[in-house]
Amino acid sequence: xxxxxxxxxxxxxxxxxxxxxxxxxxxxxxxxxxxxxxxxxxxxxxxxxxxxxxxxxxxxxxxxxxxxxxxxxxxxxxxxxxxxxxxxxxxxxxxxxxxxxxxxxxxxxxxxxxxxxxxxxxxxxxxxxxxxxxxxxxxxxxxxxxxxxxxxxxxxxxxxxxxxxxxxxxxxxxxxxxxxxxxxxxxxxxxxxxxxxxxxxxxxxxxxxxxxxxxxxxxxxxxxxxxxxxxxxxxxxxxxxxxxxxxxxxxxxxxxxxxxxxxxxxxxxxxxxxxxxxxxxxxxxxxxxxxxxxxxxxxxxxxxxxxxxxxxxxxxxxxxxxxxxxxxxxxxxxxxxxxxxxxxxxxxxxxxxxxxxxxxxxxxxxxxxxxxxxx
Amino acid sequence: xxxxxxxxxxxxxxxxxxxxxxxxxxxxxxxxxxxxxxxxxxxxxxxxxxxxxxxxxxxxxxxxxxxxxxxxxxxxxxxxxxxxxxxxxxxxxxxxxxxxxxxxxxxxxxxxxxxxxxxxxxxxxxxxxxxxxxxxxxxxxxxxxxxxxxxxxxxxxxxxxxxxxxxxxxxxxxxxxxxxxxxxxxxxxxxxxxxxxxxxxxxxxxxxxxxxxxxxxxxxxxxxxxxxxxxxxxxxxxxxxxxxxxxxxxxxxxxxxxxxxxxxxxxxxxxxxxxxxxxxxxxxxxxxxxxxxxxxxxxxxxxxxxxxxxxxxxxxxxxxxxxxxxx
Numbered sequence: 001x002x003x004x005x006x007x008x009x010x011x012x013x014x015x016x017x018x019x020x021x022x023x024x025x026x027x028x029x030x031x032x033x034x035x036x037x038x039x040x041x042x043x044x045x046x047x048x049x050x051x052x053x054x055x056x057x058x059x060x061x062x063x064x065x066x067x068x069x070x071x072x073x074x075x076x077x078x079x080x081x082x083x084x085x086x087x088x089x090x091x092x093x094x095x096x097x098x099x100x101x102x103x104x105x106x107x108x109x110x111x112x113x114x115x116x117x118x119x120x121x122x123x124x125x126x127x128x129x130x131x132x133x134x135x136x137x138x139x140x141x142x143x144x145x146x147x148x149x150x151x152x153x154x155x156x157x158x159x160x161x162x163x164x165x166x167x168x169x170x171x172x173x174x175x176x177x178x179x180x181x182x183x184x185x186x187x188x189x190x191x192x193x194x195x196x197x198x199x200x201x202x203x204x205x206x207x208x209x210x211x212x213x214x215x216x217x218x219x220x221x222x223x224x225x226x227x228x229x230x231x232x233x234x235x236x237x238x239x240x241x242x243x244x245x246x247x248x249x250x251x252x253x254x255x256x257x258x259x260x261x262x263x264x265x266x267x268x269x270x271x272x273x274x275x276x277x278x279x280x281x282x283x284x285x286x287x288x289x290x291x292x293x294x295x296x297x298x299x300x301x302x303x304x305x306x307x308x309x310x311x312x313x314x315x316x317x318x319x320x321x322x323x324x325x326x327x328x329x330x331x332x333x334x335x336x337x338x339x340x341x342x343x344x345x346x347x348x349x350x351x352x353x354x355x356x357x358x359x360x361x362x363x364x365x366x367x368x369x370x371x372x373x374x375x
Numbered sequence: 376x377x378x379x380x381x382x383x384x385x386x387x388x389x390x391x392x393x394x395x396x397x398x399x400x401x402x403x404x405x406x407x408x409x410x411x412x413x414x415x416x417x418x419x420x421x422x423x424x425x426x427x428x429x430x431x432x433x434x435x436x437x438x439x440x441x442x443x444x445x446x447x448x449x450x451x452x453x454x455x456x457x458x459x460x461x462x463x464x465x466x467x468x469x470x471x472x473x474x475x476x477x478x479x480x481x482x483x484x485x486x487x488x489x490x491x492x493x494x495x496x497x498x499x500x501x502x503x504x505x506x507x508x509x510x511x512x513x514x515x516x517x518x519x520x521x522x523x524x525x526x527x528x529x530x531x532x533x534x535x536x537x538x539x540x541x542x543x544x545x546x547x548x549x550x551x552x553x554x555x556x557x558x559x560x561x562x563x564x565x566x567x568x569x570x571x572x573x574x575x576x577x578x579x580x581x582x583x584x585x586x587x588x589x590x591x592x593x594x595x596x597x598x599x600x601x602x603x604x605x606x607x608x609x610x611x612x613x614x615x616x617x618x619x620x621x622x623x624x625x626x627x628x629x630x631x632x633x634x635x636x637x638x639x640x641x642x643x644x645x646x647x648x649x650x651x652x653x654x655x656x657x658x659x660x661x662x663x664x665x666x667x668x669x670x671x672x673x674x675x676x677x678x679x680x681x682x683x684x685x686x687x688x689x690x691x692x693x694x695x696x697x698x699x700x701x702x
Binding site for chain 1: 400426431432436437440441443444446467471476479480482483485487567568570613616619620621
């Protein structure tokens with residue numbers, strides 16, 4: 001192991017030290033599932049005092065909002081209101097919410113096509129997201145991007161990229177630019193574990209460490225690249241170890257635990273702001289739905305999905321907060337009601353938003369369009 | 376007016392634009408300490424420092440994407456490809472990121488980046504190092520493609536390209552780096568993109584030529600002049616957006632046109648120009664448009680075969696005589 005890259009103590013449950021154990025374990029019995037869940041809650045409870053109530057409640061609210069938004073999107077997609085691709089973030093909410101809660105409003109975020117969670121966590125209104133999914137003029141990208149290309153300059157959300165791994169060099173460049181310009185902004189770059197096999201990942205990591213760029217690379221290891229499990233795609237299963245090849249700091253974190261993700265990200269943010277050094281955070285998570293809405297899902301077992309649903313980041317954190325009396329049942333019901341209202345509002349907004357005007361087909365191809373022949 | 380080489384003209388453009396705007400920076404392989412593989416970036420590191428002039432690892436896809444990301448948040452990168460053959464590794468970032476970012480974000484993120492370097496043939500550098508791929512890039516809405524043929528054009532167009540807010544593919548030609556020409560010395564001298572240049576006026580036939588073929592076309596025009604045929608030579612300078620009006624105005628005058636290029640014929644720029652001439656000036660043509668392209672083969676190494684692969688003065692002369700229905 002390289003000198004600076006010892007994986008620090010994450011708050012992963014005791015017997016799951018690396019991503020392989022998850023896949024190779026037998027379908028666990030109920031007792032063990034409950035034990036895992038209790039272990040996470042116990043870990044979270046030990047750290048609750050680090051945060052004020054407002055922060056904790058907001059983490060929960062955001063995860064709940066993303067969950068209900070994604071459920072509503074799935075419904076809308078099934079009804080034909082959303083076309084093309086729709087990649088849902090259900091099960092992974094703790095990653096976007098935990099990580100983005102550790103950065104400033106002026107820090108940058110880039111991610112893949114599975115971008116609804118990060119967009120909402122960064123501050124995009126559910127209205128603008130849903131309208132974009134519907135391909136309407138009121139969408140964040142004016143209906144010209146769609147689900148995979150959510151963008152919002154005002155909140156430093158830089159997309160939404162559909163070529164696997166394409167966002168990794170881009171994020172590296174954003175980090176390069178903030179350092180060049182002398183600000184202390186950092187850049188979060190989210191990508192799945194399958195993206196790690198792309199050349200762009202390796203090229204970016206080399207440059208980021210070589211030139212000391214303030215980029216935090218968050219690998220959302222949900223263990224499946226579409227229908228291909230991690231073990232079928234990768235010779236080295238432990239993704240956090242891949243940072244060793246670049247002398248880059250790395251950590252392995254339980255992505256079903258929003259506080260663990262928040263804390264790991266905060267450590268990396270500190271390293272980036274102070275020393276301009278990048279970090280790889282491998283976040284082990286799980287998607288409860290398919291790769292996209294058109295995924296038949298015959299590459300994993302029901303038992304495995306259910307195992308992870310026992311560790312549902314939303315349910316676990318909600319239970320932690322309720323058991324520690326941070327929120328009451330009534331508080332939670334009120335939160336649920338508000339979130340439902342927000343999502344319903346988004347749906348209505350999307351439905352009522354007009355389609356883009358036909359002229360928009362030809363706008364924004366160039367920032368300075370040139371009429372040839374004119375001096 | 377100074378008489379300088381193409382390489383010096385490009386060097387001046389880079390230097391002037393980097394002095395003018397501190398958001399402009401340059402990166403690529405060997406651009407800094409080595410002084411540039413073709414010496415186009417000579418002296419820039421010494422004058423502007425390592426923050427602005429950056430040697431990259433051999434990592435085209437990575438540094439092209441890094442440039443696009445930097446452009447998203449306000450910098451104006453100049454990314455050098457040692458040759459455009461290596462840009463092929465970077466095409467995902469050029470095409471899927473740079474060309475599309477503004478459109479798919481609904482107008483939020485412009486990408487003011489220049490990808491520059493030599494394209495086309497050199498001298499016996501064989502198939503993987505001799506490719507002219509401007510038509511690939513010109514295919515994509517969202518990119519601009521520029522190909523200068525003289526030192527003045529190179530300087531003026533490179534300055535404009537750097538000031539342009541869109542991704543510009545700026546393709547130089549290695550064989551031409553040593554060519555000399557008069558260049559205005561005014562630091563504000565620029566040439567607008569999208570404007571063709573009439574390099575030689577004439578009345579009997581039009582030769583549309585770009586980059587390496589421009590000097591070839593001009594020599595052919597002199598030979599043809601002695602044979603009693605007056606040729607007009609048009610250099611588009613910008614491939615996309617194409618100043619087709621200037622070309623069409625010439626065709627309306629001469630009624631005969633050939634398009635000369637060193638690139639392969641299939642789906643090439645000459646194919647596009649021919650179609651546009653046909654669409655707009657069909658009734659003015661006294662003969663079909665003739666394309667004179669490089670051989671439709673990978674570039675061979677042997678000196679004689681390489682010479683055969685690239686249109687030369689004799690072939691341009693023959694092509695003009697063909698559209699004039701002369702032997």
